Amino acid sequence: xxxxxxxxxxxxxxxxxxxxxxxxxxxxxxxxxxxxxxxxxxxxxxxxxxxxxxxxxxxxxxxxxxxxxxxxxxxxxxxxxxxxxxxxxxxxxxxxxxxxxxxxxxxxxxxxxxxxxxxxxxxxxxxxxxxxxxxxxxxxxxxxxxxxxxxxxxxxxxxxxxxxxxxxxxxxxxxxxxxxxxxxxxxxxxxxxxxxxxxxxxxxxxxxxxxxxxxxxxxxxxxxxxxxxxxxxxxxxxxxxxxxxxxxxxxxxxxxxxxxxxxxxxxxxxxxxxxxxxxxxxxxxxxxxxxxxxxxxxxxxxxxxxxxxxxxxxxxxxxxxxxxxxxxxxxxxxxxxxxxxxxxxxxxxxxxxxxxxxxxxxxxxxxxxxxxxxxxxxxxxxxxxxxxxxxxxxxxxxxxxxxxxxxxxxxxxxxxxxxxxxxxxxxxxxxxxxxxxxxxxxxxxxxxxxxxxxxxxxxxxxxxxxxxxxxxxxxxxxxxxxxxxxxxxxxxxxxxxxx
Ligand SMILES: [Zn+2]
Numbered sequence: 202x203x204x205x206x207x208x209x210x211x212x213x214x215x216x217x218x219x220x221x222x223x224x225x226x227x228x229x230x231x232x233x234x235x236x237x238x239x240x241x242x243x244x245x246x247x248x249x250x251x252x253x254x255x256x257x258x259x260x261x262x263x264x265x266x267x268x269x270x271x272x273x274x275x276x277x278x279x280x281x282x283x284x285x286x287x288x289x290x291x292x293x294x295x296x297x298x299x300x301x302x303x304x305x306x307x308x309x310x311x312x313x314x315x316x317x318x319x320x321x322x323x324x325x326x327x328x329x330x331x332x333x334x335x336x337x338x339x340x341x342x343x344x345x346x347x348x349x350x351x352x353x354x355x356x357x358x359x360x361x362x363x364x365x366x367x368x369x370x371x372x373x374x375x376x377x378x379x380x381x382x383x384x385x386x387x388x389x390x391x392x393x394x395x396x397x398x399x400x401x402x403x404x405x406x407x408x409x410x411x412x413x414x415x416x417x418x419x420x421x422x423x424x425x426x427x428x429x430x431x432x433x434x435x436x437x438x439x440x441x442x443x444x445x446x447x448x449x450x451x452x453x454x455x456x457x458x459x460x461x462x463x464x465x466x467x468x469x470x471x472x473x474x475x476x477x478x479x480x481x482x483x484x485x486x487x488x489x490x491x492x493x494x495x496x497x498x499x500x501x502x503x504x505x506x507x508x509x510x511x512x513x514x515x516x517x518x519x520x521x522x523x524x525x526x527x528x529x530x531x532x533x534x535x536x537x538x539x540x541x542x543x544x545x546x547x548x549x550x551x552x553x554x555x556x557x558x559x560x561x562x563x564x565x566x567x568x569x570x571x572x573x574x575x576x577x578x579x580x581x582x583x584x585x586x587x588x589x590x591x592x593x594x595x596x597x598x599x600x601x602x603x604x605x606x607x608x609x610x611x612x613x614x615x616x617x618x619x620x621x622x623x624x625x626x627x628x629x630x631x632x633x634x635x636x637x638x639x640x641x642x643x644x645x646x647x648x649x650x651x652x653x654x655x656x657x658x659x660x661x662x663x664x665x666x667x668x669x670x671x672x673x674x675x676x677x678x679x680x681x682x683x684x685x686x687x688x689x690x691x692x693x694x695x696x697x698x699x700x
Contacts (some may be wrong), residue, residue: 218664218697218700219696221699222699223624223625224619225699226627233618236617237610241359241610242690243627243695244407244692244695245359245609245662246361246363246636246685247361247363247364247634247635248365249564249566249600249634250365250367250540250568251364251567251601252367252440253349254334254337255333255604255605256352256601257337257348257603258336259310259314261347261348262280262314262341263292263340264297265341266296267295267296268285268293269340270291272291273292274499275288275289275290275335276288277449279337280292280336280337280339281339282342290306290324309395313333314333314604315333316329326347326574327576328519332569345368345411346413347416348412349412349413349416350415350416352430353428353433354420357431357601358430359610362433363434363435363635363638363684364433364434365438365638365685367437367471368439369439369440369442371460372440372441372456375452376442377396379446379449379453384531385448388550395455401456404463405460405467407477408462436639437467437468438467438468438471438507439457439460439469440457441457441473442473443476443480444474446480447484447487451495454488454492454495458498461502462499462502469507470505471507471508471509476512477513477652485529486533493533493535494506494536503535505537505639506535506536506537507536507537507540508534509539510526510539510542511543512542513576514578517576520531524546524547524549525548528548531554531561536563537563537637538566539562539563539566540566540598540600541571541572542584543584546582556591558593559592562594562637563593564596566595566598567585567596567597569583569612569615569616570600570605570607570611570615571599574605582618589620589626594629594631596613597630599608616630625662632688641681642682643655643679643681644674645685645686645689657671657672657674658672662693663686663689664696664697
């Protein structure tokens with residue numbers, strides 16, 4: 202009885218802290234300055250849609266280009282390897298400080314490597330956005346460890362627990378192998394050279410080891426001055442470039458599945474590059490079939506499928522391309538999550554699809570800034586509220602925070618201000634980033650909005666010092682749930698600060 206009474210007292214205590222945080226949020230909500238600060242400190246489960254190269258801010262690329270003797274090709278507006286030709290700008294001369302004035306040299310370069318000020322220029326957000334990747338590609342060479350350090354450091358500073366970073370290591374080699382040797386007329390399992398792909402897998406695993414060791418060094422993880430990024434858990438998604446020939450896409454897809462199987466750090470796959478590209482449009486159904494069919498050889502790995510789908514808009518492509526990519530990603534490829542998914546209004550059986558997504562908990566990775574800049578889709582044309590109305594799970598993500606010059610906190614702020622969200626809804630969005638990530642094991646919540654936990658942990662609170670034995674056993678067995686518990690601990694501390 203005493204135990205029950207103290208439990209009730211305790212629950213009332215943690216409930217009132219949550220209520221105080223909600224009140225704090227309500228006060229901050231109408232003041233963008235206070236709101237930014239509230240959301241910066243608020244724990245955020247993760248960023249599940251985040252391309253590693255697009256996460257890096259241009260200034261970092263310029264700094265590495267300067268150290269690595271690279272140059273700015275003025276006419277191509279691209280970073281190129283040294284030595285610099287007479288009409289190129291040497292980064293060593295201009296960055297971070299140099300003989301040329303930043304306003305004339307660095308500012309236009311940063312604009313060229315991002316969507317900063319794109320509305321002042323004669324290029325669409327779409328074209329400017331996608332053009333940046335080739336322009337800074339040279340600066341990424343040999344710098345993956347530093348890139349990982351930057352991504353995790355920034356996440357740690359925002360109280361983000363987890364990142365699922367998309368990256369394409371090994372994909373170029375797989376595509377070349379596919380181009381040279383693949384035969385899609387062969388039997389399944391015989392179409393590409395699996396032995397050669399396995400060698401690429403080994404290389405990728407070795408590279409990840411190197412990136413992570415370098416990132417820990419850059420972030421001083423073994424010292425007293427450790428970056429907050431050292432506490433951010435990172436997993437990877439293998440990204441297949443969808444704008445190449447079928448043989449090349451096929452080989453990459455097999456590699457992606459093999460990578461998930463080979464290394465627990467690689468938890469899923471995604472298809473990337475502009476969905477409106479002529480080849481991506483032409484081959485979309487074939488690609489979904491590739492994912493499904495190859496997946497029959499990798500049944501365990503199909504739980505990690507997330508796909509950019511429905512990142513399209515009327516006017517960008519003919520109407521016939523709208524309203525069915527999301528359906529095929531889910532029904533054919535077996536996607537557990539979809540990224541963007543903003544063309545859903547064009548789906549003929551819209552309500553069947555919404556109900557299916559809600560029932561099967563197919564999560565939407567919401568990228569508000571990216572959708573606005575690339576597609577011109579924002580409130581009231583963004584389907585965020587429709588997904589919410591139908592109970593389709595969502596999480597907020599950045600897509601490419603460096604290219605878009607944003608961060609995840611910015612996206613929480615944008616969502617709050619655009620859709621008039623309350624604290625409970627924001628916390629659910631944050632929890633969803635762990636509930637629907639691709640870490641192994643069971644999830645902690647029955648219901649992320651209500652905060653209802655699954656059976657062995659039902660009724661328990663992370664605000665408490667202890668946890669029941671059954672719940673502890675469950676957490677020990679399930680990596681996903683354990684990380685979710687960590688997020689709840691952070692929420693308990695955050696909410697406690699409002700008492
Ligand atoms: Zn994306």
